Amino acid sequence: MHEKTSADEAAIHELFEKLLADWCRGDGEAYGSRFTEDADYVAFDGTLIEGRAEIASSHQKLFDGFLKGSRLTGRIERVRFLGPDVALVRATGDTVMPGKSRPSPERRSIQTLVAVRRDGEWRFAAFHNTRVRPIEGGFAAFLLWALTDRLWRAFGPGGAARG
Structure with a gap:
């Protein structure tokens, strides 16, 4: 590990705040x-987006559609340097939908x-987003998890309601 x-x-931290x-x-x-030009981006639903251009394009479609007017809040919980130009970053995030305050x-x-420094500048080379769905939080938490999972299977990409 690098100091x-x-x-x-x-x-x-500044790069994350800009994001x-x-x-x-x-x-x-x-x-x-x-x-980075060759970044890997895994969305909350497991969708893989490859490369800076596709990340920009796919997010613009979201910003112009379903996520129009939404806000992303979050914070870095931990930065662990794996070398002088590579850091593993753990963060949390929340999406505030339009018309909502929380x-x-x-x-x-x-x-x-994964943050990397190239030519003196830090960028993200990988991003993996996972929704927090603890199922050990009691029966109510399990029901919430099960319901959202069932809805995703029914209405998500490739779900029965779409096909």
Whole structure:
């Protein structure tokens, strides 16, 4: 493991804050610019998006459609440097939908990101987003998990309601 520097950690935090701000502005191009050209992006539903251009394009479609006017909130929980130019980042995130003042609990996510420094600049080379769905939280938590899982299978891409 590599010893972190406060400047590097601050740069990674700033990169993450810019990512959140880009989302809140609905700017897919800026959002995509926070990633490397060859980045891997795994969305909460398991969809894989490859490359900066596709990340920008797919997010602009979301910002212009279903997520128009939404806000992304989040924070970095931990930065662990794996080398002088590579860091593993764990963050949390919540999407606040239009007209709402707080995120819905079912939109709470945890993310794992890989930040890399190339030509003196930090960008994300990988992003993996997972919705928080603890099933050990009692019967009510299990019901919420089971219901959202069933709805996703029914109405998500490839679900019976779409096909």
